[in-house]
Amino acid sequence: MTPGDRKRMLDALGLVDWQPRADRMTAGTGATQAAVADRQEPAPDRAPRTVQPDLATPGPAEKAAVEQPTASTPAEAAAAPDMAHHDGPDEPASTVDASPVDTETTSAAGEVARMDWDELEAWLAGRDHRGATRPVFGIGARDADVLIVGEAPGANEDAQGVPFVGRAGKLLDRMLAAIGCSRDTNVYITNICKFRPPNNRDPNADEVAADWPVLERQIELMDPKLVVAVGRVAAQTLLDSKQSLGKLRGTLHRYPRRELDVLVTYHPAFLLRSPGQKAKAWVDLKQIARRIAAQ
Numbered sequence: 001m002t003p004g005d006r007k008r009m010l011d012a013l014g015l016v017d018w019q020p021r022a023d024r025m026t027a028g029t030g031a032t033q034a035a036v037a038d039r040q041e042p043a044p045d046r047a048p049r050t051v052q053p054d055l056a057t058p059g060p061a062e063k064a065a066v067e068q069p070t071a072s073t074p075a076e077a078a079a080a081p082d083m084a085h086h087d088g089p090d091e092p093a094s095t096v097d098a099s100p101v102d103t104e105t106t107s108a109a110g111e112v113a114r115m116d117w118d119e120l121e122a123w124l125a126g127r128d129h130r131g132a133t134r135p136v137f138g139i140g141a142r143d144a145d146v147l148i149v150g151e152a153p154g155a156n157e158d159a160q161g162v163p164f165v166g167r168a169g170k171l172l173d174r175m176l177a178a179i180g181c182s183r184d185t186n187v188y189i190t191n192i193c194k195f196r197p198p199n200n201r202d203p204n205a206d207e208v209a210a211d212w213p214v215l216e217r218q219i220e221l222m223d224p225k226l227v228v229a230v231g232r233v234a235a236q237t238l239l240d241s242k243q244s245l246g247k248l249r250g251t252l253h254r255y256p257r258r259e260l261d262v263l264v265t266y267h268p269a270f271l272l273r274s275p276g277q278k279a280k281a282w283v284d285l286k287q288i289a290r291r292i293a294a295q
């Protein structure tokens, strides 16, 4: 790995200096885990050929955005609007009901079955907002081969009606840019849930079920080659699984309901809280780049 490759990769993932630090080892549980993960993970090797240096190199504003201190306690995380409800690699606690099919869902699925993009977006806007300000339908290239699916809008997304626009979104954009992908050209980005859950909590099974027909129709209309599930909720829901994110990432999955590959990676909000896991995210990004190149 050349120094240039290393710098591009560090920049894309928002890392200034990626050396394990001895002082982290005694700095508390989260920091200790991060340091341990730093030590355990192999150093990321060559960046994929598709890296675009211009996109991957942050300007001063972007740098500031990803280098702000990150929330490290539950209280801090709860106060950070787009970081509160994204768990770690092997979180055992909650799982979503990953089979979002009930009578209401089935009837909504029938309603949207023949809709085009604009009709679908208008249909969503007419649904119960469940306390959210507005729906967050999705953004990007509707004819792209790659669909990125997150969990649910946070405060910034709720305010703007656009997915992944907060700090986590900025990191996601930089990660995608490192493999030549952008919401402006060749990926589409949306969420499992289209409305911000109250108090930024995890979406519950009813909320997942209510919005599921919209995501399914988006997938049908888009017909992507690859879905990238970011975070546990997206991964479990798309794969109809209750396994932890740590178990689901690392392999190419087949979407249960159609011919479509699914890759699972960490939620960028989790990476902001746990920078020590970014090496694994880089491994995932390279896998995504390889999958795209193989098409």
Ligand code: URA
Pocket (backbone or CB within 6 Å): 082, 150, 151, 152, 153, 154, 157, 162, 163, 164, 165, 168, 169, 191, 269
């Ligand atoms: N987190 C998500 O999962 N989705 C967003 O749109 C923003 C933050």
